[in-house]
Amino acid sequence: MSKLKPETRDKLKQVSTATLATALFKRGLRNQMIQGVQPLRPMAESMVGEAFTLRYMPAREDLNRIDVFRDRAHPQRKAVEECPPGAVMVMDSRKDPRAASAGGILVTRLMKRGVAGVVTDGGFRDSAEIASLEMPVFHTRPSAPTNLTLHQAIDINVPIGCGDAPVFPGDVIVGDNDGVIVIPAELADELAQEATEMTAFEDFVTEQVRGGRSILGLYPPTDEQSLTDFAAWRKEKGR
Known part of the structure; x- marks a missing residue:
């Protein structure tokens, strides 16, 4: 269940990541900006939602064949179906965009489920299709190869690093045309x-x-x- 107050969400939609970065810096938090990511299309208002995470690790070929997607409990598939409405899916792709973190079908499913946005420190395939969706999406660059070639989805909703920023489940994610910042959950209201x-x-x-x-x-x-x-x-x- 979301702990983010509706009034806090509304306020955060109207402020910039630059302003939030200054407010966090005043509290000694210097590394909350996810490095290297950008929106696939310009944004009119900020993306806001609580973090729901997916962690990739380097793929081991014998465990990461194409048929792993037949398993309904596969972490990537499970994350897409369990990320709560209003949350932001944040993917730790090890800052490696050589293989896609996901593609148009999975991101469309997240949009239809009411997810507030998606962020990866890797890349997305079907980037033009994703850019046309009515949901904020951030990545480093387009990437055609399937994630299976380099990335192995290993865990969901655990602490991760994304673009050098620490992200804990439930942290508040705010994204705008300048990038994405991570607000520790206990600081969101103030x-x-x-x-x-x-x-x-x-x-x-x-x-x-x-x-x-x-x-x-x-x-x-x-x-x-x-x-x-x-x-x-x-x-x-x-x-």
Whole structure:
């Protein structure tokens, strides 16, 4: 059962991974950004969901033949059918896109089951097809060969590393056009609120800078007048 509050999910959809990265850095967390991944198509709002993980290991040929997919308990197939609606499937593909983490059929199944998004630090086959789906998907690059040639699906919903970031089941995953960041589950509520406040201030600063104002004393707001102006802006904008 999801522990992510609907109001927290809604707030996180409206903030950037850049803002969240700064908020995490303030708490000493420096390595929460999944490195090397990008969305298959531009995004209008952030992807948000709790992590459900799939771990690959280097394939051993005698255990990873094409007929393993006949087994309904195969970890990749099982993960696709068990990833909860609203969650984000995160795959540890060892940062190796030489073979696909999955393809269009499996990702389509995840979309139809109501999954919030899919992330791999490897690649997807059928990338053009996946890019057309109504669900955010992140990878490093397209990759045609089946995952069986290099990757052996070994476990689901366990702690993994994805693009050098630690991902624990239930962590909150946020993705936008800049990439994907991992929020420890216990910090999600406070970071969502803090990032919402930071976003309001940054929108104010952007408006001021576009109007010709210097960043000195404004960003950060070391001049008292900047804070006074921000308070007036918030009242005017209803934020």
